[in-house]
Amino acid sequence: MLKLFGETVRSEKAIKSIFDHYKNLAVSAVIIAVGLKVFFREDASSPVWLVKTSGGCIFVLGLVLLILNERHGMHLLNKAKISLPAYFTILFVYSMGWFVIANELVISHSR
Numbered sequence: 001m002l003k004l005f006g007e008t009v010r011s012e013k014a015i016k017s018i019f020d021h022y023k024n025l026a027v028s029a030v031i032i033a034v035g036l037k038v039f040f041r042e043d044a045s046s047p048v049w050l051v052k053t054s055g056g057c058i059f060v061l062g063l064v065l066l067i068l069n070e071r072h073g074m075h076l077l078n079k080a081k082i083s084l085p086a087y088f089t090i091l092f093v094y095s096m097g098w099f100v101i102a103n104e105l106v107i108s109h110s111r
Helices: 002-010 012-039 048-079 084-110
Strands: none
Touching: 012 048, 012 084, 048 084
């Protein structure tokens, strides 16, 4: 595991790929949050159907971007030649990150 970490630190391409992936993940999560906020907005001066439609479209756009980013990240992870314990450790940390993001979106929406 430490060997993998050392190799990753020395690879500019790997570091850029990791940061790009998480940047894209954060952007898509923000788009989803905006879509939910617009969709459930009660004090809109626009017609309700327009608010619901635009909020829903923004939410779906964020969801599509999130899924594309996740699939691309998993493709890159599967393509990497790493040991099985390192692979499962990365997968576990990655899934916990998804859980935290989903949880925060639900909690921020319920406030």
